[in-house]
Amino acid sequence: MAKRHFPVRPNLVQLRHQAKDFLRALHRGEPAAIADLLENHPEHVDPAAAKLADAQLALARSYGLPSWPRLVTACNMTDAIWRGDVETVRTLVLRAPELLAEDARGVEGNWGPPLSYAANLGQDAIIEMLHKLGAEDLQFAFGRACLQGKIETARRLHAWMGSPRPSDGVLSGPAYTLNVAGTALLLELGARLYDGNGGRLAPVDVVLETDSRRPADKHRILELYAEYGFVFPDTPTMTLHRGRVDLLEEHLQRDPDLLTRTFRHEEIYPPEMGCHDEVLATHGTPLAGATLLHMCADYGEIEIARWLLERGMNVDARAAVDGDGFGGHTALFSTVVSQTNSWRNHHGGTPDASFTRLLLEHGADPNARASLRKELHPGYEIPGMHEYRDVTPLAWGERFHFKKLVNTAAMQLIAEYGGKA
Secondary structure (H helix, E strand, O other): OOOOOOOOOOOHHHHHHHHHHHHHHHHOOOHHHHHHHHHHOOOOOOHHHOOHHHHHHHHHHHOOOOOHHHHHHHHHHHHHHHHOOHHHHHHHHHHOHHHHOOOOOOOOOOOOOHHHHHHHHOOHHHHHHHHHOOOOOHHHHHHHHHHHOOHHHHHHHHHHOOOOOOOOOOOHHHHHOOOHHHHHHHHHOOOOOEOOOOOEOOOHHHHHHOOOOOHHHHHHHHHHHHHOOOOOOOOHHHHHHHOOHHHHHHHHHHOOOHHHOOEOHHHHOOHHHOOOOOOOOOOOOOOOOEOHHHHHHHHOOHHHHHHHHHOOOOOOOOOOEOOOOOEOOOHHHHHHEOHHHHHHHHOOOOOOOHHHHHHHHOOOOOOOOEEEEEOOOHHHOOOOOEEEEEEOHHHHHHHOOOHHHEOHHHHHHHHHOOOOO
């Protein structure tokens, strides 16, 4: 297994600098660098006598590539595709035809061989050239184009394949990225939401459990499923996921206790929709036993939160407490540690405290206390359960073990409202 993650768009200049820094660390006798060399170099090399070529080879292998020249090729290939440089891509493939079928980055990954990699970016001239040279990954490229919302590219690939009905499962790509255009195209082309026996094919679980957080796009994808015949459970939690305030109003009329209810994990993430357990369903502050307001905080559903508060929901409504004494947190905790903040960080945004401000302006207690425990999705590479006993919202954020989920702007605002750690 590779020790390091090779970027989607690797930078050769930076990697050359990294190799030189690695070599200098070896010559200084740094233990971590020596361990790196021993783990990744196929031969026994004296660290003090190592050459640049040794450092480059070990570095390439730590990224999962077999050699430094293959790493250089991967950098040149991906850079040329990003720039739309047809001739450079052509030259690379003609020099080494096996590159047509290998991952463009030289390591197995989601972006695929050069043609599929180009489909992610809508680089149609490169795609056409590679297709003429014999690239065969049209189906995978079609799925990637839909996932990224490159609709004209996807239509062109679909036509080259003979315009078949999209394969079952292909809807999961744009479901994960919450790409409305890609979902709409696949449904237009005949993607199935049920199999021949009435079994669910619609990737509702992916839409609900993805780490993406764009409420309007999530709502639209779920409504597209409904428009093409998919039937959702008639529950308040699913109605919230769909963004259907009109249907929430009906639920409230039928159940006056709706605003005080807490919901089990299985009600928020229905197993019949393919949803998974507490760990695999990506969210920040625990949602098992939460209220609708807690759900809104993690998913960034600020308009629905306003609707709930306007109808009298207690801003300090607490989640249920489990048999071990964990839970009892308010929605303010969910604004401090949330998947919304992680998604914003990953996409170059800045922390946003608008949801926190909404709750505080409605009188949320900045010093409420609760005991929480959390195990993150395995993709975050921080395994195991972590416990936080008798914490305030600020202490929850300060102590939480995965900082990408922590909203520093929310913490600052809570402090301004008198919150203490």
